[in-house]
Amino acid sequence: MLEIPSTISTANVGKTMPEWNEQEHVNRARNGDMDACDALVRHYQERIYATIYHMTSNHEDAADIAQDTFIKAFRKIQYFKGDSAFFTWLYRIAVNNTINFLRSKRRRVILSINQMDEEWDSGEEVLGLVSKDTPQSTVDRHELQKFLNGAMQKLSPNHRLVVTLHDVQGVPHEQIGEIMDCNTNTVRTRLHYARKQLQAHLSDYLKQ
Template identity: 30%
Template sequence: MTRPPDELERLFNGIVRDYSERLYWHVRRFVHSHEDADDIVQDIFMKIWTALPSYRGEAQLFTWIYRIATNETLNWLRKRRVRAALSFQSLDEEMERRIDDDPWFDGDALQRQLSKEIQKLPDRQRGIFILRYYEEMKYEDIAEVLGVSVGSLKASYHIAYEKIKSAVKDLD
């Protein structure tokens, strides 16, 4: 069933209203830069607008949206990592510098350290941690977003949690 253009636009504007801020924070936790997060969020919504006519409701709307957002963000990180490697630099070091120099960060040293420990996780594990810890998403929904099983998700989150807990005292 193809939706008429007016309906698509109404649906899209609803998604913008309900998800623009959530997706911004989701991306921001990965890239640690307001400007980069702003750019990526715009790309995400361009993709959502392009893919919206083909959305048939096979997945819940919000897991479909988060899947696009997470894939777009992970792709951005992958490209950034390649670019850093070609310049003989480390993306992890660049991200740590961003956390230290972020003018919009207004937490204390412990929270800054928490961000750095989360940053050290592998990209996919970091995605699981962010969706569970910050977004408080159910494991079943995270499994739909990332395309992994619930069992492996729980294991991965548990490992990440313990890793960060041992590195940072008084995790929230």
């Protein structure tokens, strides 16, 4: 029987790893090779953890969900058909776990105002708050960040997810489509709608 790695270790973070062969490790893991399972965890744990953390804004919750993600993945690895990259399949499990968690716990997602690039068309007022470095602007940025975090909670889970994946994690549209099981046009539409909703909330804030 395939045993599941009991912990997610950070001991190998920053170390130089040998050339990576994903398919080889997946095949070995399917056959119950624990070294291959450990290697898959080490290779992907940082990205999986980071994605979950940006959606939950809680380190302990992110660690628990990441752990559960790998447990589910190894239990179901026999069903991985290879139609997509293993990481995309693993990412999808992590995303589903996190969405279920957010729906049950209603945790907060943090989107930094510094991640609002030119695609947002946020206006000179917001750009001014981000670029200035004065005591007053620091207070203003703090208040704006709190308001933005609250606005994120008003988005649906799918719209919150697409903002998290693209604007926080930098995941390409095509891969987001694979993760969310939709085409890239749907990804772009959801991202556009989510940004417009957040911009509307920001406009209300700036009018105060």
